[in-house]
Amino acid sequence: MDAESSPRHGLTRRRALAGGALAASGLSSGCVETIERFFGGSSREQVSLEIVTVPADADARLTAIARTLVDRLEAVGIATDFLLTPTDQLRKKVLTNRDFDVYIGTMAADRDPDYLRTTFQSSYSNGVGWQNPFGFTDQGSDSLLDAQRYQSGQQRRETIQDALTDITGEQPIVPLLSDTAIAAVRRNRFEGWDRVRARDPLWLLALDPAPGRSPEGRLRMTAVEKILTERLNPLLPTFSEFDALTAYLYDPLGRYYDGQIRPWLAQSWSIDESAREIRLELHPDLTWHDGEALTAADVQFTYRFLNDTAMGTGETRHPAPRFRRQSSLVDAVDVLDDQTVRISVDAAPAVARTVLTAPLLPEHVWESRTDVVDESTGLTQAVTWDNPDPVGAGTLAFESRTVEESLVLTRNSDHPMNREGTALFERFGPLAFDSLRFRVVPSDLAGLSLLTDGDVDATVPKLGNDVISNVRNESAVDLVTSPSRTVYHVGFNARRRPLQNPGFRRAIARLFDKGDIVESTFDGHADPLTTPVTDAEWIPSSLAWNGSDPEVPFAGSGGEFDVERAKQYFEDAGFQYTNDGRLVY
Amino acid sequence: MALFEVLTQVAAVVALAVAVSLGAVVGFSRFPRTRQQFFTQLRIVAPYLVFLGIVLGFTSALREVGTVVQWAIGFHLSPVIFEIEGTFVAWLQTFQTSTATTYFSAIYVYGYAYLLVFPIVAYALADRTKPLRLLILAYILNYVIGLVCYILFIAYGPRNYLIGEGILYSFWPQAQFLTSEVNTNTNVFPSLHTSLSVTVATLAVMTRDLYPRWAPIAIPIALSVCLSTMYLGIHWGVDVLAGAGLAAISVYGAVRLDDHFERGVSASREWWGTLRNRLPI
Numbered sequence: 001m002d003a004e005s006s007p008r009h010g011l012t013r014r015r016a017l018a019g020g021a022l023a024a025s026g027l028s029s030g031c032v033e034t035i036e037r038f039f040g041g042s043s044r045e046q047v048s049l050e051i052v053t054v055p056a057d058a059d060a061r062l063t064a065i066a067r068t069l070v071d072r073l074e075a076v077g078i079a080t081d082f083l084l085t086p087t088d089q090l091r092k093k094v095l096t097n098r099d100f101d102v103y104i105g106t107m108a109a110d111r112d113p114d115y116l117r118t119t120f121q122s123s124y125s126n127g128v129g130w131q132n133p134f135g136f137t138d139q140g141s142d143s144l145l146d147a148q149r150y151q152s153g154q155q156r157r158e159t160i161q162d163a164l165t166d167i168t169g170e171q172p173i174v175p176l177l178s179d180t181a182i183a184a185v186r187r188n189r190f191e192g193w194d195r196v197r198a199r200d201p202l203w204l205l206a207l208d209p210a211p212g213r214s215p216e217g218r219l220r221m222t223a224v225e226k227i228l229t230e231r232l233n234p235l236l237p238t239f240s241e242f243d244a245l246t247a248y249l250y251d252p253l254g255r256y257y258d259g260q261i262r263p264w265l266a267q268s269w270s271i272d273e274s275a276r277e278i279r280l281e282l283h284p285d286l287t288w289h290d291g292e293a294l295t296a297a298d299v300q301f302t303y304r305f306l307n308d309t310a311m312g313t314g315e316t317r318h319p320a321p322r323f324r325r326q327s328s329l330v331d332a333v334d335v336l337d338d339q340t341v342r343i344s345v346d347a348a349p350a351v352a353r354t355v356l357t358a359p360l361l362p363e364h365v366w367e368s369r370t371d372v373v374d375e376s377t378g379l380t381q382a383v384t385w386d387n388p389d390p391v392g393a394g395t396l397a398f399e400s401r402t403v404e405e406s407l408v409l410t411r412n413s414d415h416p417m418n419r420e421g422t423a424l425f426e427r428f429g430p431l432a433f434d435s436l437r438f439r440v441v442p443s444d445l446a447g448l449s450l451l452t453d454g455d456v457d458a459t460v461p462k463l464g465n466d467v468i469s470n471v472r473n474e475s476a477v478d479l480v481t482s483p484s485r486t487v488y489h490v491g492f493n494a495r496r497r498p499l500q501n502p503g504f505r506r507a508i509a510r511l512f513d514k515g516d517i518v519e520s521t522f523d524g525h526a527d528p529l530t531t532p533v534t535d536a537e538w539i540p541s542s543l544a545w546n547g548s549d550p551e552v553p554f555a556g557s558g559g560e561f562d563v564e565r566a567k568q569y570f571e572d573a574g575f576q577y578t579n580d581g582r583l584v585y
Numbered sequence: 586m587a588l589f590e591v592l593t594q595v596a597a598v599v600a601l602a603v604a605v606s607l608g609a610v611v612g613f614s615r616f617p618r619t620r621q622q623f624f625t626q627l628r629i630v631a632p633y634l635v636f637l638g639i640v641l642g643f644t645s646a647l648r649e650v651g652t653v654v655q656w657a658i659g660f661h662l663s664p665v666i667f668e669i670e671g672t673f674v675a676w677l678q679t680f681q682t683s684t685a686t687t688y689f690s691a692i693y694v695y696g697y698a699y700l701l702v703f704p705i706v707a708y709a710l711a712d713r714t715k716p717l718r719l720l721i722l723a724y725i726l727n728y729v730i731g732l733v734c735y736i737l738f739i740a741y742g743p744r745n746y747l748i749g750e751g752i753l754y755s756f757w758p759q760a761q762f763l764t765s766e767v768n769t770n771t772n773v774f775p776s777l778h779t780s781l782s783v784t785v786a787t788l789a790v791m792t793r794d795l796y797p798r799w800a801p802i803a804i805p806i807a808l809s810v811c812l813s814t815m816y817l818g819i820h821w822g823v824d825v826l827a828g829a830g831l832a833a834i835s836v837y838g839a840v841r842l843d844d845h846f847e848r849g850v851s852a853s854r855e856w857w858g859t860l861r862n863r864l865p866i
Contacts, residue, residue: 055745057770063747081664084741086771089656442765445758466755 044584047498047575048079052093053104055084057443058224060464062488064521065176065512066104069490072511076566077583088227091238095321096128096377098135100493102508109178109485110325111256112354113160113538114347117145118325120167120532125495128377129237129321135495136172149329149347156350161540164531168543168551171505174490175532177518180525181484183461184451184471190219190432197482198461201247202257205395205417207432219433220456222447226404226440233387234359235309237321237379248409248436249289250359250392253280253299257427261353264424265294265360265393265416271349278343278352279336283416288362289390289397296341300333301363303343303355309382311370318372318380326358365391396436407438445470451477465523483527485534498585503573509552510569516559588762595698595763602699603706610798611707622712629714633721640725644732645767652769655736662738662774666823667746673822674815675749681816686756689813693753694760697778697810700785700803707796715843716792722839723784723832730831731777740774744818753817776820779828780835782807787836 051073053066063084070082085093094100107130109115118124121142124131144163148156168175181198188210195206209215234246253266263269269280286294306327308317319327329351331344345352369382390398395417396409411434417424418431439456441447444467450456452474461480463471471477490512492499499505514528527534530543530551543550555566567577575585701724708717744751754761786807789800811828814820820828 055741055770056747056751057745060747063745067747082667082746083661083664084745442761443754443758445754446761449758 044576044578046077046079046578047583047585048081049073049499050081050083050101051104052083052085052090052100052102054087054090058087059106060466061179061521062104062106065488065490065517069102069104069508069511072561072566073508075561075563076511076570077577077581079582087225088238094491095130095133095238096379098133098493098495100491101496101499102493103491104489105491106486106488109487109532109534110354111485111535112351113533113535114149114351114354115325116141116160116163116167116532117149118328120172121145124324127319127321127324128379129324131321131324133493134172134491135493136167136170137494138166138170138172141166141170149351152348152350156348157538160533160538164533164538164543165540168531170502171509171552172492172494173532174492174505174509174512174552175529176488176490176512176514177522177526177528178484178486178534179488179522180527181461181482181486182463182468182525183459183480184448184463184467184477185458185480186451186454186476187478188476189213189217189457192432193458193478193480194482196257197484198480199244199482199484199486201244202255202428203244203461204248204436205428205431209432215430215432216434218435218437219458220437220439222441222450222456222459223438224441224444224447224460224462228438229401229403229405229407229440231386232390232398233383233385234361234392235306235320235322235383237383239322245407245409245438246359246390246392247394248396249390249394249398250361251394251415252357252359253282254353254356256357261356266356267416267422269356271352273349276331276345276347276352278345278356280341280343280356282339282341283422284339285414286393286416287414288365288393289412290362290365292362292364294360294362294393295338296335297338298360298363299341300335301367302358302361303327303330303333305361305363305366305382306358309370309380310372311367313370314372314380315375316378318378320383322383323358326355329355360393362391362393395431399435405440409436410434448474448477465525468523468525481525483534487529487532487534488526489529489532498575501573504570504575506552507566507569507573509549510555511561511566513554513556513559513561514549515547515554588766591759591763595694598695599698599702602695603703606703606802607706607710610703610796610802611710626709626714630709630717630721633718637721637725640728644728647732648769651732651736652771655739655771659737659739662740663742663746663821666740666774666821667748670822672748674743674818674820677815678749678752678818681752685816686752689809689816690753690756690760692806692809693778693813693817693819694757694763696806696813697782700782700806700810704785704788704799704803707799708792711795713795716788716795718843719791719836719839720785720788722842723788723835724781726835726838726842727777727780727784727831730834731775731780734775734827734831735772738774739771740821740824741771742773742819742824743815743821745770749818751818753819773820774824775827775831776811776814776824777828777831778814779811779820779825780831782810783829783832784835787832791836 051066051070053062056063066082070080073080090103090105094103118131120132120136122137125135141163144159144166148159151159183198185193190207191210192207196202204219228245232246232249234250251265253264254261255264265283265286266280267283269278271278282296288294305311306320306323307330309320310318329345329347331346334342336342343355345355366382369385371381373379373381373384395412395415397412399408399410401407411418411431416422417429419425441450444459444463447459448467448470451459468479471479492505494500518524518526518528528545530545530549531539533539548554555569556562570583575583578584704720708720743749786803789803793800811825815822815825
């Protein structure tokens with residue numbers, strides 16, 4: 001255990017205020033200061049931050065990172081409130097209410113770096129969801145991120161690299177690492193667990209029945225997040241990257257596989273580069289899960305709806321936050337006939353193709369979901385309702401659920417992947433199981449006990465260290481591992497003092513020993529990150545991991561935290577220390 | 586399945602322990618008792634039992650609603666507790682041994698269930714109803730006040746702050762199928778394990794004339810339960826202190842309420858008697 005994580009004593013001022021009678025023992029000094037501050041006294045204010053993350057039950061690694069941060073912040077004279085909330089509450093706090101100082105969490109980095117545009121551009125900071133929740137503003141990266149969407153090849157790569165250099169210089173977030181996606185599986189009923197990355201929506205679609213078995217039966221999985229059984233809305237702004245479920249229910253026109261975005265519900269397409277148009281044909285005889293025909297009109301509706309979920313009934317547009325990036329690129333969708341559409345995209349082909357990854361929505365279900373629920377945040381019914389009986393066109397259809405307990409999906413036999421003669425059938429089909437059941441378990445370890453008993457076939461690909469070491473002792477159970485695009489990071493709310501100060505954010509970034517977090521907290525099951533992008537081709541060589549973070553190296557060495565050096569960085573950022581070691585401003 | 590297995594196991598162990606201690610504590614000389622006596626006592630105690638049933642049904646039905654209300658109005662208490670006691674529980678866990686882990690895990694699940702169930706049976710077999718009435722009233726007060734605290738305070742236990750480790754669930758993962766059914770991880774303040782155990786132990790001392798052998802059994806088990814909640818990383822020291830406080834309030838409240846009810850009953854009998862005398866029948 002670190003020296004600074006010894007038992008803490010005394011109370012911070014914020015606590016003394018909040019704790020009331022409970023905290024009576026620490027009131028004396030804090031109270032005087034509070035009064036001075038209230039009456040505009042001369043004493044300067046101690047820097048004080050609320051650090052929020054999820055409890056160990058939800059993700060012990062996040063809690064561990066936060067614990068170390070809290071200890072080190074206290075060591076450098078910053079008062080802290082260490083708050084835990086469940087995953088959905090944390091997301092609501094950060095992504096909807098923007099009511100936070102510093103959080104430790106995860107987000108999904110898109111395959112295409114155009115995702116940086118909606119995540120970090122200042123013009124998106126008034127939205128909800130992952131649209132610049134940090135309130136980050138930087139003109140340099142703003143214009144670079146605008147420019148890249150019209151570029152391609154080496155030129156685009158360099159623009160992205162420049163933008164990343166700007167962004168990491170400012171540290172709106174501290175990217176820590178991407179974890180290894182690890183699931184525990186049994187191979188006796190299904191095989192092919194290693195064909196696709198485990199957090200890719202195609203993971204389960206690429207399975208085959210074990211030798212000698214037919215593509216029938218039920219695939220049984222465990223999940224720790226109860227929310228799976230409660231909300232199946234693909235437009236939820238607070239979606240979790242660990243939840244690929246709506247990706248089985250709702251399918252897009254194109255999906256990324258075998259090296260690029262390829263036709264999925266679209267049968268084929270052609271891109272006219274100069275006209276910036278995509279002309280595409282749907283598979284014949286597509287249907288929604290309720291039996292209605294899926295036509296070009298639904299494609300047109302989907303993009304109009306994603307662009308304004310109030311469909312013109314609100315005072316302003318209300319784009320669906322989760323697919324804001326895609327909808328912001330689409331100028332128009334024209335229906336040429338029942339199976340053919342033309343999409344006008346305001347971007348070069350490399351980026352343009354990515355608009356096809358948004359899920360298609362049935363017009364007859366969603367056209368009545370246009371009410372504005374909250375004008376101040378711009379949320380509409382479309383993005384907030386629970387969608388209890390989801391109707392999509394995905395490979396799996398909703399069957400039943402018991403809230404907080406289980407969820408059952410069944411094979412969609414009309415899907416091109418399950419229809420002989422299609423390219424998707426040749427590549428993936430048919431689905432290896434006829435139904436998929438998720439069972440909610442109280443913890444990964446509890447889930448593992450079901451797996452070893454043979455009651456389930458796999459866990460979701462998000463296991464922690466304790467389970468991993470236990471799996472190694474079970475002969476019938478295997479681990480499946482693959483890299484992920486999940487970015488473990490520290491998010492700052494740059495709307496608040498003193499977090500608007502990039503020097504202060506950089507000083508906090510230096511409290512993290514990323515290499516040590518990878519080795520000790522993740523047992524090596526992670527890759528350190530220096531930027532919010534995971535694929536090396538976009539990362540400038542000056543920002544490549546070199547055993548340490550080249551931009552904001554750890555204030556310490558050999559795993560030892562150097563308090564004095566860390567304090568120096570805060571002083572360099574314009575803050576001062578009192579005689580008793582409190583950081584003030 | 587998994588829940589059912591754990592539940593059956595707990596029920597079997599507790600039933601056996603209750604049966605054995607009935608012989609040792611209550612003594613077989615007490616039964617059989619007359620049927621008439623039994624029904625007389627049942628009539629006195631019945632309203633209490635019904636009330637307890639309602640409270641238990643109400644609290645479990647309210648759990649889901651309670652969670653929603655908690656997040657709407659609740660105060661985040663665990664950051665305060667963390668400030669106050671820091672890594673106390675982690676220090677406690679430095680004394681960890683495999684024997685202690687087995688002992689405290691068993692105490693937390695089996696010992697606690699036994700401690701709650703046995704006195705109900707034992708007091709029901711007594712020749713007076715007051716001990717059972719007090720016990721039931723004290724249980725009710727524990728649950729009601731506990732529920733109010735759970736709604737008012739959002740508090741995660743030390744294991745969720747990674748203060749020490751969640752020993753119970755790594756030692757015995759299946760136990761979580763049971764505990765997650767009866768509680769949520771944001772309800773640790775106060776420790777109901779502590780308050781109910783201390784309640785039982787306090788009443789055991791108060792009724793030592795009736796069952797002299799019960800207090801020497803109840804007190805060590807109750808203390809072990811209190812210690813186990815911290816040793817296993819489930820509760821903070823502050824939760825345990827608050828739990829002991831809740832027990833004191835509940836027992837005191839039960840005594841006062843029972844007095845009040847008794848007076849109420851005799852008063853209403855008197856009132857009815859007076860009324861009947863005046864009626865021209």
